[in-house]
């Protein structure tokens with residue numbers, strides 16, 4: 001996502017160099033979506049990495065669009081998903097997408113219909129496996145009865161713990177991978193983030209109204225970073241690496257997908273794979289930063305009410 005939208009404009013040449021180098025630094029999974037830059041992200045991956053297609057797992061997503069006013073719209077109708085997949089395959093310059101997610105659950109379309117369309121895409125050889133993003137446990141169980149679900153992708157980090165209510169355990173029981181997006185808390189846990197008064201208008205930390213990036217809330221939460229930084233120093237890693245190591249410690253089936261457009265961050269984040277936190281440190285982090293110690297919710301109340309995963 002970051003090479004196309006979200007956290008400030010990237011430089012395409014630099015992003016392409018970074019994507020290639022990521023494969024050399026041991027990354028094995030790339031996560032994109034039809035919605036990221038309205039095809040820009042998928043086109044970049046196709047242009048840059050199609051010649052190394054057998055070196056990585058390719059994940060993309062369907063079912064969310066930007067309308068003419070630039071606002072997100074959810075559409076999980078079968079014919080829309082099938083058409084999106086055709087367009088994604090062309091942009092990605094590949095015959096098959098390894099993991100294809102329904103980006104958001106469409107409350108107007110039974111999940112059985114959306115997942116049924118994705119199952120047909122497997123039969124047609126266009127995708128290999130199915131994922132759901134930001135789904136509730138109930139939706140996951142309904143979908144899993146139509147076709148086995150391979151991965152659930154939702155926001156999960158020290159400061160966003162919704163998956164701990166129920167779905168992480170369900171994924172363990174059903175042998176489903178849990179893919180943690182925004183594992184760096186959208187930059188907050190790196191210690192290099194800033195509140196939304198310092199960010200450009202097109203940064204999603206401003207435009208989509210994320211309360212934790214409001215200046216006063218951000219300042220309050222930043223107090224947590226002093227003891228957090230001390231733990232990183234004791235472990236001997238950067239703050240970003242500690243955030244990723246914490247996610248990795250949550251189970252073999254839990255996969256963090258940090259986003260960046262900077263070569264140096266990509267290399268730093270890869271280093272988290274070598275850090276094994278002991279149980280005491282995981283516990284210490286759990287107590288220090290969690291939804292009771294953090295001020296503010298991850299989205300505004302309106303947005304939270306529209307997200308299926310928050311029903312858990």
Ligand SMILES: NC(=O)c1ccc[n+]([C@@H]2O[C@H](COP(=O)([O-])OP(=O)(O)OC[C@H]3O[C@@H](n4cnc5c(N)ncnc54)[C@H](OP(=O)(O)O)[C@@H]3O)[C@@H](O)[C@H]2O)c1
Pocket residue numbers: 001002006007008031032103133134153154180181182183184185186187188190192240257258259260261262264265266268269
């Ligand atoms: N399924 C969904 O609905 C959904 C939603 C959001 C994201 N995602 C996926 O998850 C990926 C990651 O999530 P995310 O990008 O939202 O959040 P994130 O990984 O928690 O944080 C990204 C932010 O942290 C910065 N950053 C990354 N590594 C850093 C480091 N080592 N030191 C300092 N700053 C660092 C990035 O800066 P720069 O960008 O400036 O390098 C960016 O501002 C996305 O790329 C996307 O593929 C999925």
